[in-house]
Amino acid sequence: MNGFRIAAGAAMLSVLGACAQPPAPVVVADPYAGNVGGPARYTGAVKPGNLPGTVTAADFARTAGDTVLFPENDASLDGAARATLVKQADWLKRNGSFSTVVEGHSDEKGTREYNLALGARRAGAVQEYLVSQGVESGRIRTSSYGKERPIEVCSTPECQARNRRAVTIVSPGTGV
Amino acid sequence: MTRTLFSLAAAALLALCAAPLTAQDTPAPAPDATMTAAEDQGPLRIEITGGQVEPMPIAVAPFFDEGGAGELAGQIQQVVTADLTGTDLFREIPADAHVAKPTAFDDAIAYPDWRAINAEALILGAVAVQGDDVTVKFRLYDVFSGQPLGDGMQFDAPREGWRRVAHKVADQVYARVTGETAYFDSRVAFISETGPKDARLKRIGIMDYDGANPIWVTDDADLVVSPRFSPDGNSLLYTSFASGMPQIMLMDVASVQSRPLKMEAGTMSFAPAFSPDGRWIVYSREKGGNTDLWQMDVATGAERPLVETQAIETSPSYSPDGRQIVFESDQSGSQQIYVMAADGSGEPQRISFGEGSYGTPAWSPKGDLIAFTNQQGDSFHIGVMRPDGTEEKMLTESFLDEGPSWAPNGRVVMFTRATPGGEGTSRLHSVDVTGRNMRPLDIEGAASDPDWGPLLP
Numbered sequence: 001m002n003g004f005r006i007a008a009g010a011a012m013l014s015v016l017g018a019c020a021q022p023p024a025p026v027v028v029a030d031p032y033a034g035n036v037g038g039p040a041r042y043t044g045a046v047k048p049g050n051l052p053g054t055v056t057a058a059d060f061a062r063t064a065g066d067t068v069l070f071p072e073n074d075a076s077l078d079g080a081a082r083a084t085l086v087k088q089a090d091w092l093k094r095n096g097s098f099s100t101v102v103e104g105h106s107d108e109k110g111t112r113e114y115n116l117a118l119g120a121r122r123a124g125a126v127q128e129y130l131v132s133q134g135v136e137s138g139r140i141r142t143s144s145y146g147k148e149r150p151i152e153v154c155s156t157p158e159c160q161a162r163n164r165r166a167v168t169i170v171s172p173g174t175g176v
Numbered sequence: 177m178t179r180t181l182f183s184l185a186a187a188a189l190l191a192l193c194a195a196p197l198t199a200q201d202t203p204a205p206a207p208d209a210t211m212t213a214a215e216d217q218g219p220l221r222i223e224i225t226g227g228q229v230e231p232m233p234i235a236v237a238p239f240f241d242e243g244g245a246g247e248l249a250g251q252i253q254q255v256v257t258a259d260l261t262g263t264d265l266f267r268e269i270p271a272d273a274h275v276a277k278p279t280a281f282d283d284a285i286a287y288p289d290w291r292a293i294n295a296e297a298l299i300l301g302a303v304a305v306q307g308d309d310v311t312v313k314f315r316l317y318d319v320f321s322g323q324p325l326g327d328g329m330q331f332d333a334p335r336e337g338w339r340r341v342a343h344k345v346a347d348q349v350y351a352r353v354t355g356e357t358a359y360f361d362s363r364v365a366f367i368s369e370t371g372p373k374d375a376r377l378k379r380i381g382i383m384d385y386d387g388a389n390p391i392w393v394t395d396d397a398d399l400v401v402s403p404r405f406s407p408d409g410n411s412l413l414y415t416s417f418a419s420g421m422p423q424i425m426l427m428d429v430a431s432v433q434s435r436p437l438k439m440e441a442g443t444m445s446f447a448p449a450f451s452p453d454g455r456w457i458v459y460s461r462e463k464g465g466n467t468d469l470w471q472m473d474v475a476t477g478a479e480r481p482l483v484e485t486q487a488i489e490t491s492p493s494y495s496p497d498g499r500q501i502v503f504e505s506d507q508s509g510s511q512q513i514y515v516m517a518a519d520g521s522g523e524p525q526r527i528s529f530g531e532g533s534y535g536t537p538a539w540s541p542k543g544d545l546i547a548f549t550n551q552q553g554d555s556f557h558i559g560v561m562r563p564d565g566t567e568e569k570m571l572t573e574s575f576l577d578e579g580p581s582w583a584p585n586g587r588v589v590m591f592t593r594a595t596p597g598g599e600g601t602s603r604l605h606s607v608d609v610t611g612r613n614m615r616p617l618d619i620e621g622a623a624s625d626p627d628w629g630p631l632l633p
Contacts (some may be wrong), residue, residue: 073259073510108594111535111549111578112401112625113447114504114511116415116422117460117467117488120444123464125303142465143421144444148399153373155575155596 055095060170061084064091068126070164073110075121076127085126088168089133098170102126104144105151105167112146119144119166126166194344197313197328218299220318220325222265222354223509229612231267232353234260235274235295235319240281242313244305248335252303252312252342255386259346259360263588264387264613265353269295281313297325298438299349308334312341316349326352327402338597339388339633347631359583360385363629364590365412367402369602369622370396372598380414382429385583385628387604387619393432400581405629406450413448413457422446424459438477445470447490451518452498458482458518469503471520491536494518495543495563502527502537502546502563511535513548526570527565536579539563542586549578549591558591560609571611584631590617592624 047166060066065088068081077085092098104119104126123142131137187546222232226379239245239253260266276289281302290298298317303310315328328349331341340361362385371377380403383389394400398418405412412427419436424445427434437457439445444462451458454474461470461479469483470628483489487507494501495518502515508526511533516524528534532552540544541562550557550570555578562570571589575596583606587618590606593616602624604617617623 073506093540108576108596108600110551111491111511113490114488114535116401116444116446117462118491120462120467121465121488124462127465141421141442142444144462145399145417146422148376148401148417150374153598153600155600162312168331 003165021033046084051067056097057170057172059097060091060098061087062128064088066168066170067165069161070122072107072160072164073118075104075118075125077125082129085129086133089130089135092130092135092139092170093133095170097172098171099139099141100130100168100170101141102130103149103167103169104142105149105163105165106147107163108147108150109160110147112148115146116144117146122164122166126168130168189289192227193331193333194331197315197330210509220321220353229265231261231265232296233269233294234266234297234299235269235290235293236271236299237274237276237278237301238271239303239312239441242281242302242304242311246305248305248310248338249301249303252338252345253301255339255342256299256301256314256346258386260349262615263350263608264348266297269293269597273631281315285317285322286324287317287319290317294429295319295355297349299345301345305335308336309343310335310338312338312345314345316346316352339384343384354587356587357585357631359585359588359631361632362584363409363632364581364604365405365414365627365629366604366623367401367403367625368392369624370563373598373600380412381414381623382629383619387617389584390619393427393429394434402447402625402627403575404449404627407452407454409629409632411454412449413459415446415448424448424457432491437472439479447492449492449494450474451494452496456518458494458501458503460492480520483516484526493537493539493546495539496541499545500539500563502539504535504537506533511551512547513537513565527561527563528568529565530568538580538582538589540582540586541584545585547582547589549580558589559606560589569611571607571609572605572614579603579626581626581628583628588613590626590628592626 065084068084102123104123106115106118127140127142150163152162236257239249241249256270261268273293275292293485298319301314311332313330316325318325327507331344333341334549341613343361346360351358363382364385365382367378367457368381369376379392380394380400381390381392398416401415403412403414412429415426416425417423422444424437425434446460448457448459457472459539460467468489469489470479471482472479485507487505489505492501492503499518501518504511504513512526513528513534514524514526532550534548534550536549537546545560547560555573557570558572558577558580559570574593578592580591588606588608592602593605594602601622604623604626607614
């Protein structure tokens with residue numbers, strides 16, 4: 001059984017990032033199975049996924065994108081945000097050993113406490129969307145930093161726009 | 177070190193006592209030829225209302241050293257004078273303009289000499305130090321009516337508490353002249369900020385209302401925001417990110433020990449406020465992205481929801497009688513201010529209907545006004561309105577003003593003013609309720625989130 005899973009995992013690794021649909025059944029040879037001397041044939045559905053240790057959190061940010069942006073005073077997800085979240089969800093489904101924290105942020109305009117609540121609302125919107133795409137809700141924790149942790153320190157409208165964000169941070173381990 | 181400093185301050189707090197000077201200590205007024213003319217002036221009084229008020233000219237005679245005081249006599253006099261002139265309700269007549277030069281605390285007052293320099297009020301003080309103790313006496317005189325205004329008073333305190341004694345003296349003068357309650361002998365909890373804007377380090381400080389004697393009650397290892405005093409000033413609620421999400425902590429100020437308020441796991445909590453009797457805490461609690469108002473019994477930790485909607489409810493503040501709560505909600509589509517019964521009965525009533533959005537309402541300790549943050553486009557204002565939403569008045573305007581907190585007498589608010597850009601920083605400012613006397617607080621470094629504690633006993 002072990003050898004089978006390794007083989008399947010290696011096969012998945014080669015198509016990383018390209019599979020939004022469950023893969024077709026994979027045929028593998030299992031040297032540890034019965035049928036001495038002959039090939040073993042498995043046709044069951046293989047659960048997609050990478051083995052722990054073969055991918056890193058950095059891979060998530062690079063391949064799926066860890067940040068989505070929001071309009072002013074708003075937690076709605078536009079097309080670009082949803083496209084990013086679909087990729088995040090795919091990655092998380094393939095890498096079931098990772099858990100995630102979604103951190104909501106706001107720009108510096110607005111009051112401190114309202115911005116904490118607004119960041120929470122943004123993180124909640126991301127969590128809800130990831131769950132709708134098939135990620136187990138128990139793997140996603142949310143937090144909010146409001147306006148406490150801007151990524152841009154300038155005060156132009158463009159900078160403010162980049163600070164109105166939710167960042168999905170993945171880490172190895174299923175606990176959240 | 178922090179704790180040592182604080183316990184010294186606490187010791188000063190406990191030991192300070194005040195007593196009126198006995199009637200026989202009050203010297204008889206000197207013969208006064210211009211009495212009749214002065215009677216037209218009416219009693220000495222500053223009314224804190226709207227409009228431009230000319231500061232009242234006061235003379236503070238050099239405080240006498242009645243033994244062992246040395247430089248302390250002058251230092252105490254300076255703090256008394258700074259408290260009073262800092263309100264912009266008083267203007268000091270400098271000592272080199274004084275005609276009369278009293279030689280002892282009990283000297284008869286040469287009213288004509290003080291009238292000659294247009295002093296309306298005169299303060300005489302004396303300081304004595306014996307061992308570790310300081311004794312401060314003062315008398316206040318109404319120059320134009322030619323008589324003392326109230327009894328003289330004597331304060332005894334540990335020597336290191338001398339600034340508090342000075343504030344007590346100034347409080348007496350302020351209260352007698354304005355008819356308002358005092359506020360100088362009070363402390364402010366705040367957030368001290370260091371480091372760049374995208375990696376700000378924050379810690380909680382407690383300082384005298386004028387920025388003196390800051391002490392630190394948290395280190396800057398964990399992000400902290402919005403400290404809030406209990407009504408007696410002995411506890412502090414604040415929000416810490418130590419657990420990776422905002423969570424309300426409760427600190428015993430004397431021991432500097434904190435514990436998190438017990439909440440359902442995985443929920444964020446922030447924006448706490450005590451009820452005036454200290455029995456309840458009202459705060460924001462988040463679940464699944466939505467933020468509602470909750471209430472907790474401090475003694476038992478039992479929680480109950482107060483306002484549950486699909487909108488954001490936050491920044492609650494109790495009325496001084498404890499019967500109502502003012503808070504902000506964006507259920508109308510933008511942040512607006514609502515008032516509700518503190519027991520959760522009935523529907524919250526919206527009270528803000530002006531231009532822009534409204535947040536961080538703070539109910540005045542006098543009960544007559546609610547201070548708030550108002551945002552109109554790209555400019556922010558601190559404003560006040562009646563609890564029914566009428567008589568709205570903006571007091572400030574800047575790139576970002578927010579989070580007003582009331583002085584214990586409800587006549588001054590302190591707030592955070594932030595400046596834009598990468599070099600942008602935050603400073604504490606105060607402004608009085610009429611919109612006069614806007615001034616930055618004189619403290620080192622960046623600061624935010626002031627919470628003005630009670631008048632100390």
